[in-house]
Amino acid sequence: MTTWWAALRRRRACSAENGSAVVEFVFLAVLMLVPLIYLVMTLGRLQAGAYAASAAAREAGRAYTTASTEAEAEGRADAAASIAFEDQGFGGTGRLSLSCDGTPCLRPEGRIEVTSVVTVPLPLVPSFARDVVPLEVPLSATHVAVVDRFRGAP
Template sequence: MTLRTRLVLHRLRAGTTARLRAGGERGSALVEFVFLAVLMMVPLIYRVMVLARLQAGSYAASAAVREAGRAYVTAQRQEDAGPRADAAARIAFEDQGFRGDGLLTMSCDGDPCLRPDGRITMQATVTVPLPLVPAFARDVLPLEVPVTASHVAVVDRFRGTP
């Protein structure tokens, strides 16, 4: 073997080794990107889930007080007004997925409540649990957010006295 042949073979081996070293790194950027993307996306997705659940709670509370007030002031008799308001609030709570988690309180500014220009104050509270939290953690830490809404419904001025 001549010196020139040895030199050519040495260069070929050196180039092949360098290519093999570079080829061994091929695809690792993709793995790193996927790992970092998952690491960054999981908290982001969880935050979006929490915000969506809180928004549903605020929709439930605001719809419950508005519809309960409307149902209360449109009742024909005082005895029917309370159950009508409770039913309307329950439907609003269940519509947003809060079955049994909502609380509605009512108060009047005078007696009877259904007198012309009477004001009925409705207040709804929904307890929104944080998603994907196990039950044993809920017993240790308060992992629920209370959402409250209030509304004042006015009885029609030209309504006849019941």
């Protein structure tokens, strides 16, 4: 009879912990998944910013070198860069700078260096924290566009 009572006591002692493994698993899963999801979101925004800067520099260089006059070239470059920034969700935050290796810029085989900069804010950070600690990552890209060798005189 003592074995029957011992078995009953063991069963009652084990029944007090039934379901605790599920609670522990859910707690640990949430504890591990929240930072992982935030990391994936942050890396996604950084990748979008890098692509926006790269595409803006490349497209602005192409638009500048294919313009017929220098008066319209800078406007075309700005428009192409703003489309690239807007495409990745960085409209109005990107900057573009152009520099030529000589005068005039649109001479045959002239080189135009285009640099684009975009600042990527880290996701889900409140604005009051941004005032205290810089929580933005600046990304830049540079592209050198060459004017066509057989281009006619501007």
